[in-house]
Amino acid sequence: MKNIESMLLEITNLHARVEEKEILKGLNLSIKPGEVHAIMGPNGSGKSTLSNVIAGREGYEVTEGTVLFDGKNLLDLEPEVRACEGIFLGFQYPVEIPGVSNITLLKAAINARRKHQGEAEIAPNDFLAWVRDRAKLVKIDPKMLSRGVNEGFSGGEKKRNEILQMLVLQPRLMILDETDSGLDIDALKVVSDGINALRGPERATVLVTHYQRLLDYVQPDYVHVLARGRIVKSGGPELAKELEEKGYGWLEAA
Amino acid sequence: MSAQPHELATYSAQFERYANALTAAERAPRSVQFSRFLASGFPDKHQEDWRYSDLSRLAEQNYEPDVTTxxxxxxxxxxxxxxxxxxxxxxxxxxxxxxxxxxxxxxxxxxxxxxxxxxxxxxxxxxxxxxxxxxxxxxxxxxxxxxxxxxxxxxxxxxxxxxxxxxxxxxxxxxxxxxxxxxxxxxxxxxxxxxxxxxxxxxxxxxxxxxxxxxxxxxxxxxxxxxxxxxxxxxxxxxxxxxxxxxxxxxxxxxxxxxxxxxxxxxxxxxxxxxxxxxxxxxxxxxxxxxxxxxxxxxxxxxxxxxxxxxxxxxxxxxxxxxxxxxxxxxxxxxxxxxxxxxxxxxxxxxLDEVALAYLRSRGIAKEVARAMLLRAFALEILDRIEWPALRTRIEAALHLPSELTVDFEA
Known part of the structure; x- marks a missing residue:
């Protein structure tokens, strides 16, 4: 018997659809604190759908199954409440929001979480120091934070900005949806350093990726292959290398 | 067609009372204007400039001129x-x-x-x-x-x-x-x-x-x-x-x-x-x-x-x-x-940009706060032009888009 108590995320028989199309078809996944899981798989296998269902984005309908986060039924919670509970989704295509500055977003997000936890708002000086330190880590010029969210940012800057938000918010579960796509090697290094900086016994990470490349920098404990809405194979880091060599064909045929 | 003059009877009565208190010299130009008003009536949707803003409903109103201070x-x-x-x-x-x-x-x-x-x-x-x-x-x-x-x-x-x-x-x-x-x-x-x-x-x-x-x-x-x-x-x-x-x-x-x-x-x-x-x-x-x-x-x-x-x-x-x-x-x-x-x-x-709204919510920001942030962002183009701080504050308060929604960062 599995010990549910020790699980951070427990997904059981998850079925989900987008519009009328069933994408996830009975997915099971258990993640303990401290673990890093990589989810790989061909296009259209349901990787992004899984990320979005966990984060609670509208437009994704769960038709069957359960998702427990720290023992709580996640599917009952609004997306903002999930975030306050400690779930962070790093987007594949971060949106630009002119008129809402990065720093405004960060402060609103931090204080929303503190309010959720029954804490007072963060002191302005503490906040700025906290953000400034983390901006340094992902090589973002603090001046850029006064601009609109991702406004005029390059692709790499947007991804680094996602990591900055994650570092600032200190989530318990980090889900990074193809955060490595479109990054040059320097940016990949910065993003990986950010993820590694948050690794710890109380946090877990889900890396959704197409490529082995990211996994050279962020060593996963487990690698899963998602195909046709289910996890069809799980293994250790060596599985990612095998996939890099052989592709997905041999698994899809199975 | 504009409002029919016969429907403007209440205005005629008001004008008569008003004009009686004027000297003859004062009255003449006012009467010219009032006749024009009677002839044209209130603008209605048949006038291009008022197409979406029909005022003809006012024809039957009875507005007393204000006399109170x-x-x-x-x-x-x-x-x-x-x-x-x-x-x-x-x-x-x-x-x-x-x-x-x-x-x-x-x-x-x-x-x-x-x-x-x-x-x-x-x-x-x-x-x-x-x-x-x-x-x-x-x-x-x-x-x-x-x-x-x-x-x-x-x-x-x-x-x-x-x-x-x-x-x-x-x-x-x-x-x-x-x-x-x-x-x-x-x-x-x-x-x-x-x-x-x-x-x-x-x-x-x-x-x-x-x-x-x-x-x-x-x-x-x-x-x-x-x-x-x-x-x-x-x-x-x-x-x-x-x-x-x-x-x-x-x-x-x-x-x-x-x-x-x-x-x-x-x-x-x-x-x-x-x-x-x-x-x-x-x-x-x-x-x-x-x-x-x-x-x-x-x-x-x-x-x-x-x-x-x-x-x-x-x-x-x-x-x-x-x-x-x-x-x-x-x-x-x-x-x-x-x-x-x-x-x-x-x-x-x-x-409203639903994708932006979802993004803000995904960072833990409550839906109504996220909405206000986006509305404020949209209105900023105009609000930023108000170079009178007390006036700007008053308007932002009336819009329910307080400046606390914006954080300054002196980097």
Whole structure:
């Protein structure tokens, strides 16, 4: 018997659809604190759908199954409440929001979480120091934070900005949806350093990726292959290398 | 067809009573205006300029002219400004600024429709006249307060702002309503001398029963600069016309506005910039937040007359439609009779960016806070132009978009 108590995320028989199309078809996944899981798989296998269902984005309908986060039924919670509970989704295509500055977003997000936890708002000086330190880590010029969210940012800057938000918010579960796509090697290094900086016994990470490349920098404990809405194979880091060599064909045929 | 004259019987009775109190010399020009009003009636949807803003329903109303001089209403004065206060068209008290008031007014050439109605009944009002090279020390806040009367009531005023060459002033036209069925019309004649600079704010927060028709006619001499900013926050039926004539070269008109009512209000902005001389600049930037059952109309027109070469004009209109029952009619319009000009225009009607909303929520920000952040972002284009901190704070509070939604970061 599995010990549910020790699980951070427990997904059981998850079925989900987008519009009328069933994408996830009975997915099971258990993640303990401290673990890093990589989810790989061909296009259209349901990787992004899984990320979005966990984060609670509208437009994704769960038709069957359960998702427990720290023992709580996640599917009952609004997306903002999930975030306050400690779930962070790093987007594949971060949106630009002119008129809402990065720093405004960060402060609103931090204080929303503190309010959720029954804490007072963060002191302005503490906040700025906290953000400034983390901006340094992902090589973002603090001046850029006064601009609109991702406004005029390059692709790499947007991804680094996602990591900055994650570092600032200190989530318990980090889900990074193809955060490595479109990054040059320097940016990949910065993003990986950010993820590694948050690794710890109380946090877990889900890396959704197409490529082995990211996994050279962020060593996963487990690698899963998602195909046709289910996890069809799980293994250790060596599985990612095998996939890099052989592709997905041999698994899809199975 | 406009409203039938026989339906205007209540106005005729009111006018008769009003005219009887005038001398024969005073009465004659008023009677001309009133006859014109009777002939044309209230504008209705058959007139292109009023297509979406039919006023013919007013024909059967019975508005008593206000005779009271009311006081005791809460009056919100802005700090660091001089104030002139009118309640239902009557000057209040005898403030030091009453030198900027005139009991009498000049009438326009015979007009039609609401212009004629205004001219027939109009009393005086604001009369700001600055000599050349003078500067108004403090901004002037002119409050026009509508107070509920026992019966439906109306008032009509004509105002004038005249700045001599190189003169400078900042004026706030501050319309607010305390409820009740009211009709008010206000006409502002604005003349700017050479190199004069006027910053004119118009803020409107009438009550739901208020019908307010305002018109600003501005004429700019050489190198004059006119900055006009209008914010509509309330009201029942609101119509505002802003006509700017860039009469001599080098004149510049920068007009902007935000309309953001909810409930059932009807807000119609008609803005016109006429380039009558070469080398003039005009900018129109309007934003609308249209919610609940509000109907918003925006008509922006730039006319470039023959010979007005090197005209530089731009119109940008953007609306957010926030409810299925709200309605926006936005139309940018250009009439160009010169060949060496730069005229850009664009109008959009969109909805709240759901992707941005989802993004903010995914970071833990509650839906209603995230929504306010996005609305504020949309309105900032206009709010950022308000260079009067106390005024800006007041408007942001009325919009429920407090500045706490924005964090400054001195990096």
């Amino acid at each position: 009311a006081d005791g209403l809460p009056i919100v004065l802005l700090p660091d400004a001089d104030a002139l206060v009118y309640i239902n068209g009557h000057l209040q008290g005898a403030p030091s600024t009453s030198r900027w008031h005139s009991d009498t007014c000049e009438l326009p050439p015979p007009a039609t429709g609401v212009d004629a109605l205004n001219a027939a009944f109009a009393s005086g009002g604001l009369r700001l006249r600055l000599d050349r090279n003078t500067k108004l020390e403090k901004p002037l806040q002119v409050l026009f307060i509508s107070r509920a009367e026992a019966q439906a009531s109306m008032s009509h005023q004509r105002h004038r702002i005249e700045l001599g060459d190189q003169a400078e002033a900042t004026v706030l036209l501050d319309f607010s309503g305390g409820g009740g069925e009211r009709l008010a019309t206000h006409f502002f004649d604005v003349r700017l001398g050479r190199g004069a600079k006027l910053t004119l704010y118009r803020i409107q927060n009438e009550a739901a029963g208020g019908t307010l028709v305002t018109r600003i006619d501005a004429k700019l001499s050489r190198d004059a600069k006119f900055e006009a900013l209008t914010v509509d926050l309330g009201g029942g039926f609101i119509r505002h016309d802003l006509d700017v004539v860039l009469a001599e070269s080098g004149a510049e008109a920068i007009v902007a506005g935000l309309y953001a009512q909810a409930k059932n209000s009807h807000i119609d902005n008609h803005v016109r910039a006429v380039h009558a001389a070469p080398h003039c600049t005009s900018r129109m930037t309007y934003r609308g937040l249209v919610d609940e059952k509000t109907k918003a109309v925006f008509n922006g027109k730039v006319v470039v007359q023959p010979g007005a070469q090197k005209t530089d004009s731009e119109q940008r209109i953007a609306n957010l439609l926030l409810s299925r029952k709200a309605e926006v009619n936005a139309k940018p319009d250009l009439e160009i009779y010169a060949d060496d000009v730069k005229c850009a225009h664009g109008a959009t009607v969109g909805q």
